[in-house]
Amino acid sequence: MTLLSTAQLIARDTRKDPRGHMVPIMLAATVTIGAIALIAYLLWPTWGTDPSGGPARLPVSIGGTLFNVPTAAVRMKIQRHTGPQERVDLHFSFPSLEPPEPPKHVSADTVEEKPQPIDRIFLSIAAHHDSLAPDIRVRTIYPRYLEQAATPVDDGLTMRAFRDGSPYGGEDLFTASTPGLNARCTRDAATPGMCLSERRIDGADLTFRFPRSWLAQWRALSETMERLTLRMHGPKG
Template identity: 75%
Template structure:
């Protein structure tokens, strides 16, 4: 009996030693959201910052019909978490818009943005153009047209075509569109930013390049 008890004690000690040596020293932690997500819109691959996506339901990889994003201008970084608005702060002075908004959507073979500028808009534009500076020009849409109360701003270098509403009860906003394969990118920004339109045009180019997925995905 003594020998059996000694053997059992030795076996238990050996098992305990092996268990101690093999026991993992790492601690499992919940996985956080990735910094960027690969998404497919209109069969075209994009690599978008997760925190830039405006709608929670769109924060997943894979095929999507549309993705809505926003970036801080001029840094083009994804925004921080939105601040909570309380009854004490709701009446505070409205802060100026510092975001450039981007929507990526499948175009389903609709007319390309550059063709719309060349073939559709001229039908509704006033004949005269107004120079804004040495490279940017403005043409007004005629009253009674589908684009009444809007103006078209154009420049060649850097390239920019933006259809902008006029200031009224709310500040005027501009739309500028780009097409990448099966998707259209629509950029929205305040009309007041046209005072630095070269920075805006370069920002649109940078965001377009940064969000394109690597070739061969």
């Protein structure tokens, strides 16, 4: 039976019993509500409802070089996308190399607490645009500003101070050959000294930053930077 014939039948019945008009109205309302609910259920979007459904790693191209970076390690939300990028900033817990936990909420009760020690290593990957390579800078630029005397720090690790008044005054250069390490570090003062260590992979420069105090375990630190580099570079990370 079509809707038209049904409506005609209801109209005839209504003329016979004026009070019977409430029945078809209620019936029509029930059918309409049911239809709307069914359509809403079928058309309701299910994508994006699971916040944990994003990719664990992002393939990004920096300076034409492919890296697979852990999504949770990317420090800035604007950089959390695939494809070509000029720069990506990352951080990892040390020594686990897992993405760090989100910072805890600072309240009036905790703002007076002493600052926590830095327990993470920072890594910036940026296109170098044919600038001077880090290893060439260590061999040809830094020696112009270094003091002549070298101070042994640990087995295989040596330190040379930059001259006061030079572009790197107040800093020291730490070097080792096995395993390889080059790190330029500020000195401890009101704030703890920090180091940066750079390396180049094809079209990108990798800059690691970490506390100077970590040089007490410089061999493990060098292996950590190498492991991070191998983990992210290439199609399989």
